[in-house]
Amino acid sequence: MERYEIINADLETAQVNVLIDGDIQTIRSQGLQFSIDKNAKTISVSTVAGEPIIDQINLDMPPALEQELIQSVGAYFGTATRRGNIIGDGASIEGDKDVAGAIRDESKAFMLSIKPGERFYGGGATSRKNIQHRGEVLRMWTIYQKTEIPIPFLMSSEGWGIFNNTTSINYFDVGRFKDDKLCVLNSEKDIDLYLMLGSSMYDVLDKYTTLTKKSFILPRWAYGLAFGGNTMEDQLDVMNDALQFRKENIPCDIMWLEPQWMETYYDFSTSKSWDLKKFPAEPFWEVDKYPKYEHPLLFVSRLHEIGFKLALWLCIDHDLTIKEEDGIAVRSGRRLPDWSTGSIILPDL
Structure with a gap:
């Protein structure tokens, strides 16, 4: 919501203790600790007592392994084409897209260690086969009758969740490419990652919706x-x-x-x-x-x-997307007014 200059004021600042030992920086807060290895570009998450929650988050996947992942994900989905029309009857801002074109040279992947038996839920409407997603790949890309409501958020049965904050095409490979790894593949190099920790999946989900705002209740x-x-x-x-x-x-x-x-x-x-x-x-x-x-x-x-x-059932060519809104803002020379208010409900049935 930064593009609308809306700041989330619901988040409370946690008190932390920081310990530095060479390239290792340890951050402790509320019974948890994060160990950051600046040299290896990895993060581990555990309780203060040392009980592991996530053994390792690797933010710098080796290039050869990253390319292997990209090829594997591409083969998993095959080729799919989506209409390029964004706004207007027949007017197109950009041409047709396919999956292969979505995974480009500037793609970026990172990995999180996962435990045997650990289960994963979420992702929105990105799978028509499973509710529990370990062993499959979720594609965060809106495609009619395939992935209509993608949400780049997963939560683990071990009490943690991950939110990949991007509107670009991205993928969650949940223990398929590597059976002990959750691989996240972005089609752009920028990474804006949120990690939520809690005592239960309910607690993790509450943290996620505190960050992204709670849903309105429908009739x-x-x-x-x-x-x-x-x-x-x-x-x-x-x-x-x-x-x-x-x-x-x-x-x-x-x-x-x-x-x-x-x-x-x-x-x-x-x-x-x-x-x-x-x-x-x-x-x-x-x-x-x-x-x-x-x-x-x-x-x-x-x-x-x-x-x-x-x-x-409605079908409308006019699809006013974020990209077009931004273009209008640039052409008009002003920021767009905030459109998402408490009086607006946008159901997707």
Whole structure:
């Protein structure tokens, strides 16, 4: 949040004791100690009593090993292409990207020792196979239907977590390349790393969300079951689905519509309209009238009557990203206003 000049004031400064013995610097605080070897460029973490938590964090992976890791990660994922469009209908700031292009000469990797049996959780929606990630690679790169919500944070069953603070493409190789190492591969040389230590994973997660800010709580119905039928369904099919849920006493809070609700199937514009033949959500003679309202006798209101919320699948070419925001700020000669306030909730369903 530094780009918005927002400072996190929730963090408390810890009292530390620093011991220096040649190239070894030891920092002690709150029952923990960090031993930093400036010559070897390694860090070890343990309790003050000497019980190891992380045997070694190696911030300077040997070049040959780093190249081997890069090739291994590239082979693991193969080739994937993502559209380069960032903002506007058909306007592209940069061309298509692929995985191979994401791991460049300026890539940087570092390693953390992990114990036998140690388990790792987190990473956001980067794996469709596992909740526990040891033995696989997580790719922090937003790709539709693959890694839609990447979060570069992992926490260990041993009471520690790691947050790789970057918006560039990065990878977590969790004991796959080396079975006793967690390897983090960044597509840029800069490293901004946060290490969280706690008595439990709950404690570690609390520290992470203290740093990044706590999530807003959504309405209760948003945590319920959301059901989406096939793309051939019209309003009668959807209403039948909804009634069947109530008849069978199956809890369900949201009915989900795929792009068949749009007048133009997969309409990527910002001027979408209902397909009034399939979903008369408003009277056809009032389509051009404003302001819009919920008609009490039509589709949306009928769903609400039996306790359902309605969610619509959207596809929009206009994607105002951080990169484009920064470009606007440069062109306008001023810092962008802070947009993330307590009154704004940005759910990703």
